[in-house]
Structures are given as C-alpha cells and as structure tokens.
Amino acid sequence: MQLLIDILSWITILTGSFFVITGGIGILRLPDFFTRLHAVSMPDTLGIGLIILGLVLQAGFTQTSAKLIMIFLFMIFTGPAATHALAKTALHGKLKPKAMYKQDEESST
C-alpha cells in the first residue's frame, strides 16, 4: 500500500515538474507578451496542482496536507486574477497583441 502511494506521488510530482519546465520553456520561446501569458498558466495550474497533490499523498491525512491544500486554493484563486489584471493593464498600456479579432477576420474575408 505504502509502495503504491509512493509510486503514485512520484508520478504526479514528475508530471508536475514536467509541466513546470514546459512553462519555463514556453516563457522563453513564445513570440510576444500575450502568448507568454499562456505559458505561465501551465505551471500555475497543472504544475502546482500535481506537485502539491504528490506532496499531499506523501504527507497523508495530516495538518501538513491541509496547509498544502490551502496554499493551492489560495494560488488558484489569486493566480488568474493577477494574470488577468496584468493582461488588462498591458492592453490599456497600448501593447498590441500580435493577433486579430476573430470577428474582424471573418468580416474581412
């Protein structure tokens, strides 16, 4: 049983780490600010989610797990708010995304 939990938590932590690294690569590779936002949202969701899930599996049903889950919830609530605020500020700061409005595209064709 313990072995099974260990293996499970290893898998989740490793997958989480993979998404975290992918986010890091993405933030470097993607061409402009708005696309980089997408790269950041990967480690912010599945990255922390899976790593914290793995840690919770290790900790078992304890206070540590409760705190981990609280941290996770806090980050899940504040993360998108911060991202949105950042994007909105950038948009009003006259930073033009390298993308077209879909509605515009359709009307032009």
Added chain:
Amino acid sequence: MIFALAACAILLTMALTLSRGILGPTTYDRILAVNSFGTKTVLIIAVLGFMTGRPDFLDIAFVYALINFVGTIAVLKFFEYGDLGGARSPDEYES
C-alpha cells in the same frame, strides 16, 4: 530523491524565467516573469520543506503566495496610474 529531482526541475525553470525577466523586452514581460518566479518560489519552498522534513516551511510558502499577489497588484497599479494611491475615473480609464 524524487523531491530533489522536482527541486532541480523548478530551479531550472526559475533560471529560464529569470532570463525572460532580464531580457524583457517590455515591462509587462518582466512583471510576468516576477509573478511566475514567485509561484516557483512557493513550490520550491514546499518541496524543500519536504526534503528536509520540516513542514513549518508551509507557512513561509503561504506568505510567499500572498506577497506575490499583493506585490503584483501593487506593481500593476503603479504602472497603470503612475502612483499607488490615486486613480482616474473609469471613463477616463476606458479611453
């Protein structure tokens, strides 16, 4: 073992994010890098806490998550309005 591996992965990502923070090119990229860096710090502290077997670290991780949010908002407000206290009216803001 597995924690060390995860810590390495997070460190690597921190390095990648840092280079985006240094390269820029726009200020928003830098803010994004700092925000994302903060997330990684929270994670690495949680993982390191487990590695050394001291779960008090979680309190610190929580402080980070919190400070990261407040800090980002402060930075954004500063950038949008030029100072921390004042604000324009919504109409002015929309234009």
Added chain:
Amino acid sequence: MLGLLTVTAIAIARMDQLFAAVMLFGIYSLLSAALFVVMDAVDVAFTEAAVGAGIATILMLGALALTSREQHAVPRSRHWIALSVVVITGAALIYGTLDMPLYADPNAPAHLHVVPRYLQQSMQEIGIPNVVTSVLASYRGYDTLGETVVIFTAAVGVIGRLGIVPEGVVESKTGGMEHHLILRITAKLMLPLILLFALYVQFHGDFGPGGGFQAGVIFASAFILYGLVFGMRSVTRVAPSIVVRTLAAAGVLIYGGVGVISLLLGGNYLDYNVLGDQPKDGQHLGIFLVEFGVGMTVAASMISLFYAYASYKREE
C-alpha cells in the same frame, strides 16, 4: 541558486530602467529567501519573504512614483569613487569572513558560548519551543527593542519628509480599482484570510517560525491590498491615518512599558521573570506582550508608510 543570485545582482547593476531594476530586486529577494530556507534559517526566510520581497518592492515603487523612472547619467569620475567605495567595503567584508569559521563548523565560537546555552536552556528557562523567538524577545530583548524603534523612526522620518496626509487631498483622490471586477471580488475573498493568517503568525511565533515582525508586515499587506484595490478614501475610512500613527507609537510604548514594569517589580529592564509567579509564566507573558507591541508597531508603521507614499503628490 547562488549562481542565479549573482546573475540577478549583475543584471540589476546593469539595468538602466529603474522600474525593471525594482522588478529584478523582487526576484533577488525571493531567491535569497529560498536560500535561507535551504540553510534552515526559517525565521530569517520568513522575514525576508514578507519584508524583502513584498513591502520593500512596494515601497521602492512608491519612491519611484515620486521620482523619475529613468536613471540619470552620472559623470564618469563619480563612477570611480563609487566603484572604489564598493570595492573597499567588499574587501573589508571578505577580510572579515576570513576570520569567521567555516559554515557549520562545530568549533565555531558561536557554537561554543552562547548557542549551547540558548539552545539547551531556552526550553527550561523560557519554556517555548521556537528558540529564535526566545532569543529575539528575551535574551536579546534590548536589540529587538532597538529594531522596533528603528522601524518606528523610519516611519516618522518618511512622514516628516512627505508630510502627513491632509484629509482634503485624500478626498480628492478617491478612486481605486473597484471597477476592475475580478480584482475586486478576489480581494474581497482574500482579505479576511490574509488578516487571519497575520494574526495566526503573530500568536504562533512561540511554536513555529513567525512573530511580531512578520505578522506586522502581513497585516499591513492586507491593508495595502485593500488600499490598492478600493482606493485611499476607503482605506483611510477603515483605518484613519491618525489612529494608525497612534498605534505605531503605542506598540513601542507597550514594549518599553513591559521593561519599565519589570524594573518596578524589582527585576532588570526587560527581565520577564518577575512578571509572573513562576519565571516561566513571566517569560511567556513578557514575550507575548513584547511580540504584540512589535507586531503593532510594524503593522502601523508599514501602513502609514504606504499612506505617505500613496497620497503624496509631486508638485509639477
């Protein structure tokens, strides 16, 4: 990790845009705090997290808002003066560390004299699990009193320089980011949680990492967030700036007062043993009160610093 720290430091030095430099400072703080965690200095990491990464960045931004965003060019001759000062200081510091024992050397003087006493006897003399708190508030009570006064003085200094917020100015600059729907609702959800967490840190300094300094900063950050999102008028309505300034002074007075009371009861200044029937109870009560005073001063000073920065308007 040290490597990353170095890279960040160099990048800060080379950055012309002050704003970007502030951002990198944020990263620098986060990194060094993570480093403290690795070295097992949990309380230090806690403080660095709250003060360095959070408040310092916000206050630097405040300062930046008052000055200009671009760095002015400095004449080359002054570069050399600056460089030589830095090199001399650095050399002196390195020379100092040569005398210092190796990291984690068990024969280091610090490990031979005070530390064993602090570590082994703090449990029986003071009776609280977190050694850092007992050292901070009891064995080194004077130092901590000094630090609290420093923070208070800093707040007084900034207020003296920038001026106390005139009520009229606050009225005219009412707005916040209320129209920013997502921020408003998220802030509403999170504010009680942040306040509760600050109080938790305040009262659990005896058991885990934490205490007055950290709690004060977290508490202040809740108010700063509120001020940022809902505007200066709202935040000064909740915590009027005169009340905040009074609380800052009251915190120092509580700390000093505990010392005076222990004098009156026949002990030394800040000797908590006389406060209770048992020395241990006295220590408990003393540390509790002192930490409370510290928390109050720190929180109130930070909030009034924020007020001062946020409501000051440069004359154009």
Added chain:
Amino acid sequence: MRHSISLFVFSFAVWLLLSGYFESLLLVLGLASCAFVVWIARRQDVVDHEGHPMHLRPMRWILYLIWLIGEIVKSNIDVAKRVWSPKLPISPTLVKVPADSDELRQVIYANSITLTPGTVSIDLTDATITVHALTREGALALETGEMARRVHGVGRAE
C-alpha cells in the same frame, strides 16, 4: 449578518487547521482573532454575497470543478505539445464572448477561462469578456459557450 456569522465560523475552521494546537490559550486567541477579522472585514465592507459567496449551490460547484479540472488537464497537454514542438504551431486569436449578467458569475467565468491554458481573459467590460487564445481552435471551442452554460448553472438565479 448571515454572512458575518458564516465568515466567523469559516475563519475559526481555518484557524484550527493552521494552528493544530488545541490549548485553551490558543483557542481563546483564535476566537478573539476571528472576531477581530470579522470586525475589520465588516469595516472594510467586504462581507457580502461577493466577498463571501455562500449562496452558490455546493453540488453544482463540485460538478463544475470536476468538469473544469478535466478541461484544464486537456488544454495543458495541448499547450505543452505546442510549446515543445519545434515549429511552434500557434495561431493567436482574439475573441469576444458574452458573459452572464451577474457580476460574481462573470468573475467565475473569466477566471475559469484564464485557468485553462491556451485561453486568457484579457478584458472584462459590460459583461463581455475579451479572450486571447493561443490557437484558433481554442477560440472556437470557447465560442460554443459550453463553459458559459455551466457557469450559469453554478449561481442560483436571483
């Protein structure tokens, strides 16, 4: 008042989880802290249906969260593939989607969009969310309005 009491109970539960010490002194301090928090929160005027959403249907919430997690996993894998592939096959698209009239639900919707990698809500005005999608497919999927329908189910109609 309802919200205040609920916030108090919630705060105390959080306090117990954080603290883990069940001594009388700390419990009393905890109660005092919670009362203090509720007092400040009331002064800050954040205790209302927005700041403390207790009127949402819990079962719908759980179902919605499960569905959302599924979506997040799917889109994570999709974006990860695109980031790693050497050609970087992205086609950034902006799209405007209508949102609910209720502000709280607008926020839930916008945050769900942001949480799903590949789509970020970059503006929210007059119940319209501007979304930046990493790919055209992502934008199209959002336009079907499935997420909006599900979010609508979460909030109780006034």
